[in-house]
Amino acid sequence: MQLILLIIALIVYLFILFNRKIPLTSFYFLFGLEWLYYWIFPYLVTTNAPDISLFKSIPLLFNGTCTFYFFVFNALSLLIFCLVYLLFYKNKHRVDPDMGFRNNYHRFLFPAIIILSVIIIILAIIFPYSKGLSFIYDVISNIRIFFFAMFILFMICEPDKRKVVFVFLVYCAATFIYGSRIHMVMVAISLFFYLLGNKYINKKTAIVLVMLVILLISATAVRRMGTNYNYSPVSLLWSLSTESINSSYPLLQVINLWQNNEIKYYTIFSNYIVDPIISFVPQPVFMLTGEGKYTYNTLGAWREAHGGGIAPWGAFYYLAEAFISLSYYGIIIVSIMLGLLGSYMDSISRKGNLMRQFMCYNFIGVFGSFFIKTEFFLVGKIFILSTIFAIVILLAINGLSIIGKRQLR
Numbered sequence: 001m002q003l004i005l006l007i008i009a010l011i012v013y014l015f016i017l018f019n020r021k022i023p024l025t026s027f028y029f030l031f032g033l034e035w036l037y038y039w040i041f042p043y044l045v046t047t048n049a050p051d052i053s054l055f056k057s058i059p060l061l062f063n064g065t066c067t068f069y070f071f072v073f074n075a076l077s078l079l080i081f082c083l084v085y086l087l088f089y090k091n092k093h094r095v096d097p098d099m100g101f102r103n104n105y106h107r108f109l110f111p112a113i114i115i116l117s118v119i120i121i122i123l124a125i126i127f128p129y130s131k132g133l134s135f136i137y138d139v140i141s142n143i144r145i146f147f148f149a150m151f152i153l154f155m156i157c158e159p160d161k162r163k164v165v166f167v168f169l170v171y172c173a174a175t176f177i178y179g180s181r182i183h184m185v186m187v188a189i190s191l192f193f194y195l196l197g198n199k200y201i202n203k204k205t206a207i208v209l210v211m212l213v214i215l216l217i218s219a220t221a222v223r224r225m226g227t228n229y230n231y232s233p234v235s236l237l238w239s240l241s242t243e244s245i246n247s248s249y250p251l252l253q254v255i256n257l258w259q260n261n262e263i264k265y266y267t268i269f270s271n272y273i274v275d276p277i278i279s280f281v282p283q284p285v286f287m288l289t290g291e292g293k294y295t296y297n298t299l300g301a302w303r304e305a306h307g308g309g310i311a312p313w314g315a316f317y318y319l320a321e322a323f324i325s326l327s328y329y330g331i332i333i334v335s336i337m338l339g340l341l342g343s344y345m346d347s348i349s350r351k352g353n354l355m356r357q358f359m360c361y362n363f364i365g366v367f368g369s370f371f372i373k374t375e376f377f378l379v380g381k382i383f384i385l386s387t388i389f390a391i392v393i394l395l396a397i398n399g400l401s402i403i404g405k406r407q408l409r
Helices: 002-019 027-046 064-088 106-126 134-157 161-178 182-197 203-225 233-259 270-278 298-305 318-347 354-373 376-408
Strands: none
Touching (some): 002 027, 027 064, 064 318, 134 161, 134 376, 182 203, 182 354, 233 318, 298 318, 318 354
16 A cells, blocks of 8 residues: 555656756756655565664654654655655756856865865864764854855856866765765755756766765765674665655654554644754753753754654654644645655756855755754854855955055056
8 A cells, every 4th residue: 555655756857857958957857856765675575675673773763653654754745755856856058157147256265175175074084974973063064064164155156177086086985985975965865966056067077976975975874883894885785775764754653652542642833943943052051051052952852742752763754744743734845845845956957146046056966965964053063154154265266366456456
């Protein structure tokens, strides 16, 4: 039954994709890929396709009732997303962005982003990724968000795209050393959409690049596992499957609570409104309490009220967060909002002034990379911060340009 619903949802998704000629460089396409990725591996486990002994530590994967609703809610979410998207999507022909502004900024951005890349590599060596160093991690995370903002501006403004690819490869190396992959995925998606959307690369080259990025993501995950793992194909595939299962597992946990009538209350979407605000409060404000600041947000409070064991591996599936907002009504509402947001961002032209282009690639990089697998407040924080950083960078460049002109006089 659940497989039939998933197949129906996938058929509807593909029909709209091809019938409306939605480009590969769209949030719609990316959302469908991620939707498939985050349920396909749990489904394979439930059908005993892999060696299920490897997943015995995740008992809810073998709970028939929980997995049934898990797959039904996934199918429902995609169907609603597709139908809303279909109603509001407007297919517009995209052309290469205006070239006139580029020379005003790339001379400043290239040396600046090289210096920032070196700083990131040094920090990656000194402070490898560790959740135990919360304050240091916050600082490094903000630096990487700053890099993300600068990279999008550099990507758009730099006429020599070989320099853009070079900076990206340097950042990939820094990511491998550091161990945290999410910021690199944001950069990779934005770059991929820009290069393919503006025909700097063809589809075959894009596929090769995507495969290489996936290999790098898997290799980084294997490296974080420790010295007992190697970079064999089996290990790389294992890291991909565990990423899918671990990230979507919170939905199984929430469904289990719901089935057992153990959900004490719903957040009524305060986790989408209040928590992004709390995320901007500096970590040192909370250090005197001995608790991380995310313990104090509504999502953290809900998790503590329900045993504190929700999302044991850190990732938080988007349907789990939607469900704790207002049961399955939350899933319906969040899926509608995703369809509205995705159709709007895919409908607007990516041609125009620099900030308009920045916002498009900022959105696809942030929301396209990890909205589906993490808490909304983190997504909102990164999107807002990167926008603020971009404005600061442009103001700084314009200020330096004005000073330089005055000195020449």
